[in-house]
Amino acid sequence: MVDSFAVLIIVSTIASGIRLATPFLLASLGEALGQRSGVLNLGVDGVMLIGAFGAYYTVLQTNNPYLGLLVGIGVGVIMGVFYGFITLYLQAEQGVSGIGIYLFGLGMSDLLFQKFVGTPRPILPFMPLHFPVLSDLPVVGEMLFQHSIIVYIAFGLVPVMGFILKHTTYGLNIRAIGENPEAADSLGVSVTATRYSAIIIGNSLAGLAGAALAIELGIFQQNLTNAMGFIAIALVYFGAWSPKGVMIGSLVFGLVQAIVLQCKTFGVIPRSASDLAAMAPAIITILALVVVAKRFKQPSALTKPYVRGS
């Protein structure tokens, strides 16, 4: 009996780890795409926050979580258009303008929340999907096949993005522009258009990540993301700019979080130390970054605006 109880705990920890990894995965996939094209976006967290509010408010009004996801994407697209305009046309410094986007998102999402909602009201969360046979499998069923749709979207995007980068003309353009935009320009590939598209896709994934978070939690509050967007940026370095690496990083991060939560629930860590324990994921990420990320080279043109002939 003890054994089956232990199995139960492990299974539920892994399942919740996968669920917790999802917003990180979406956001860092988007950031990875942008960075491969040579654009750093430090504003992920801000975009996630506005996306989260947009989705929350939509679901509050319509009771339709799927519409919420679409609104999250839409918010991301708008923010992407905005960020692209700042960095590509106005050639603003990417580090600073990203921080600007973050602060804008942090303030704007809270302002909208206070104005239109005020007191937090819960919304309808996702229903877990049910697959015939698969979901009913012992152990594996609960671990992998009882999640909500957004989890499958996020993990499904990993091979899709890998394929696009490796096997399509668009992916080739992105990889080339992130390394040597001059070369791409000299062959008639538009650096601005390609980067713009990568920024918009990246931001829409950040918006989607925020939406997924709000709907999963069924709530919105000020600074809901609590710097998850910054962790997502760190995970891009951890994952060496590859979709697969980013996925592994997100999973590690989600699992550590799930374990910490589980430990809290069972009183393994005293309540007084729980704040310290909450730091564990961040510390582990930093350590992993120091060890892993140094071995990979970032895209050569990252953060460098492209001006023809300069």
Place this chain on the structure above:
Amino acid sequence: MLQMRGITKRFPGVLASDNVNFDVRAGEVHTLLGENGAGKSTLMKILYGLYQQDEGEILLHGEPVRLNSPADAISHGVGMIHQHFMLVPTLTVAENVALGLQSGRAPFSDLKNVSKRITELSRSFGLHVFPDEYVWQLSVGERQRVEIIKALYRDASILILDEPTAVLTPSEVDDIFVIFKRLAADGRGLVFISHKLKEVLELSDRITVLRHGRVTGDTTPAQSDRHDLARLMVGREVKLAPDAHAVQPGEPLLVIENLFVDGDRGKHAVQGLSLEVRSGEILGIAGISGNGQRELAEAIAGLRPSQSGKITLAGHDTTRCKPRQIREKGLSYVPEERMKDGAVGEFDIKENIILLNHDKEPFCSKGFLQFGTIAEHSRKLVKAYAVKTPSIDTTTKNLSGGNIQKVIMARELSAGPKVLLASQPTRGVDIGAAEYIHERIARQREKGTASIVISEDLDEVMALSDRIAVMFDGRIMGIIPRKEATRESIGLLMTGEQQHGAKQRA
């Protein structure tokens, strides 16, 4: 097949191209010769769609065309081999070639067919390019051939070759010339941009010389020699080699024994190198860059630690000394990267001129800069070294490369060095200024200075040096007295082949 008529291009304050006529026929190599800033690149950037002309017209195959972007130029059959290769090192050869092409299987890339075509092209022109290799694995010469393949793949009938030999060894130059001639024989028109007179005479069918944006001469190799071309380029008689006042070398002032220096990536960049330079002589160090020259220079100047071995400068062991101490022992250093290590671009000329002595009398008294003395000293040097500048208060980075180098030379030589170390002293410097700089270095012989000139430019090394050392893979492959040196013997050593009979003289 190409005609450019009356091309005029103005930039703020400069007439970069002034009513230039230029044409290329199928099957020929037509050279554009000129100094930096003469308007060669502007003209070719117009042809490649990177700039648009203000006046004049371009006719391709008899049709007037408007080229608004490189994509336009490519679609009209114009290809360009850029001086700084337009390649993505992290991609394979095939991916680099496929970049920007309409894929046959859009939106998916079609690397299999691209690879096949690359192999065919490579075979028919003898390029030895393999589609699946990553560009970062390739040598400079191989990368250049990838660039050629890129242009051929796009059916370029006109190929612009922008200083294609600048980064190649003499033997690679011979190989690439064979390929260029093959391409011309195939009916393509080649535009060869260069300022190396010897190569121009060897490769060209016709030569157009530009100066200050204007055509100053149309000629052929049969009708002219190096001196004629240099005169057309510079606008006056030019001495291609400084007068040699051979001086009997005196005592050794710089002695390097069995020196090991690490490169940036950890492994030894200089491996057991020994040499000796005597008072009144110039030792030239030839070699392809990246064979330890930079590390050697930095080790001598104290900017990079030596792992083992000994450097003796004017009788003092300076192996472990700080840069400042080494300079006080009598070293003057003209670094390779003049804007990074040689001068502060944001400073004005007088500040750069006193940079080494700004804390010493008479330029500084009790911690205060003495502007009167500084200005007087600077004015004197600017005049003595013929620096072309509106005033000594001009911001240094606004000067041309040649004039910045003259400012650095003025500062370094006015210190009265016992040892002069000059790295790539005339890289990116126009012929007129280069002539002057060479003259100055040559004159240090009479002052008893021991000089080292590190250069990739073989002509420069051969013109200046009393003895020529060739560096390869962190070692000296051989030291040859100038009188016995030929381009061939040095070229062979540059590729790492030990020459028979070349004595390893320390």
